[in-house]
Amino acid sequence: MAGPCDSPNEVTQYNLPNVLPDMEKSLARELPGTPWDNHRMPVIADDLARALRDARFVAVLTGAGVSAESGVPTFRDALTGLWANFDPLELATPAAFRRKPKLVWDWYAGRRAQLGRVQPNPGHHAIARIEALAPSFLLATQNVDGLHARAGSRKLVELHGNIARVRCSDEPRRVVETWDDAGDGPPRCPHCGAFLRPDVVWFEESLPAHALIAAEDAARACDLLIVAGTSGEVYPAAALPQYAKAAGAIVVEVNPTATPLSALADHVLRLPSGVALPALVRAAWGEDAMRD
Ligand SMILES: NC(=O)c1ccc[n+]([C@@H]2O[C@H](COP(=O)([O-])OP(=O)(O)OC[C@H]3O[C@@H](n4cnc5c(N)ncnc54)[C@H](O)[C@@H]3O)[C@@H](O)[C@H]2O)c1
Ligand SMILES: [Zn+2]
Numbered sequence: 001m002a003g004p005c006d007s008p009n010e011v012t013q014y015n016l017p018n019v020l021p022d023m024e025k026s027l028a029r030e031l032p033g034t035p036w037d038n039h040r041m042p043v044i045a046d047d048l049a050r051a052l053r054d055a056r057f058v059a060v061l062t063g064a065g066v067s068a069e070s071g072v073p074t075f076r077d078a079l080t081g082l083w084a085n086f087d088p089l090e091l092a093t094p095a096a097f098r099r100k101p102k103l104v105w106d107w108y109a110g111r112r113a114q115l116g117r118v119q120p121n122p123g124h125h126a127i128a129r130i131e132a133l134a135p136s137f138l139l140a141t142q143n144v145d146g147l148h149a150r151a152g153s154r155k156l157v158e159l160h161g162n163i164a165r166v167r168c169s170d171e172p173r174r175v176v177e178t179w180d181d182a183g184d185g186p187p188r189c190p191h192c193g194a195f196l197r198p199d200v201v202w203f204e205e206s207l208p209a210h211a212l213i214a215a216e217d218a219a220r221a222c223d224l225l226i227v228a229g230t231s232g233e234v235y236p237a238a239a240l241p242q243y244a245k246a247a248g249a250i251v252v253e254v255n256p257t258a259t260p261l262s263a264l265a266d267h268v269l270r271l272p273s274g275v276a277l278p279a280l281v282r283a284a285w286g287e288d289a290m291r292d
Pocket of ligand 1: 062063064065066067074144231232233234254255257259271272273
């Protein structure tokens with residue numbers, strides 16, 4: 001298993017406990033009058049709209065919540081039905097794959113099949129519009145579902161890989177285009193015979209160094225960082241808002257529930273991203289800004 005000591009250019013992802021104080025008490029800003037059931041026309045504060053419009057470099061960090069309105073379950077929500085009795089650590093770790101390769105392969109195969117039936121939502125499209133409208137831009141996503149690219153995002157780094165890609169479990173760079181799913185275990189690498197696995201980053205594994213470095217550079221260089229749909233508990237991605245804040249950027253959180261990142265945000269939009277992000281784009285660049 002790779003770790004920081006084996007590969008100095010890569011950083012291992014840790015699932016840290018929530019160590020920050022109770023965010024409900026320390027919310028930086030919360031929009032008044034936007035209850036859950038009445039969020040069709042969210043009000044975006046003028047200073048936030050202006051900050052987005054005037055930013056030279058906008059960075060965006062997304063997590064599973066951004067795909068929730070597309071019908072892609074977030075990590076914990078995904079463990080329903082057949083998978084209700086599994087902990088994510090029983091499915092999304094190298095040790096789990098060594099112990100039960102077929103179980104892990106089947107879970108990901110099910111999720112991959114599910115992705116063929118879902119579409120990007122207005123939140124994904126709004127992020128692609130910000131890329132088109134901001135002078136400089138980078139999107140760093142923890143999502144493995146490929147929906148950002150399908151919505152038109154191009155300046156994009158995938159911190160945790162992509163579930164649509166399959167690779168050899170022994171040769172990390174060997175991506176395989178076709179495989180035979182018929183056997184008792186996961187299909188085998190046509191080159192070396194090892195099991196194939198999804199090209200995603202599991203807990204305790206290293207993030208792709210180029211993606212993480214690009215994301216960290218963007219966090220430190222941007223004027224404004226939007227953090228949408230992430231629980232802020234999975235490191236190192238969860239450190240990116242802290243870097244941005246420390247470097248003087250404006251941090252905007254979009255999440256219906258409080259997270260450990262809420263306390264450092266300058267603006268908090270307690271709304272689903274499919275509602276908040278298009279509203280943000282329109283407030284910054286005008287009513288037509290969501291149209292190509
Ligand atoms: N779609 C995907 O690709 C996908 C799905 C599940 C898990 N994962 C992986 O699991 C890990 C979990 O970390 P995470 O922080 O991304 O997800 P998470 O499941 O830990 O947290 C999801 C967050 O999204 C919020 N949320 C729920 N609905 C939302 C909505 N409509 N709009 C905005 N926010 C909403 C929740 O309040 C929560 O804070 C990541 O490493 C990720 O790679 C990816
Ligand atoms: Zn191989």
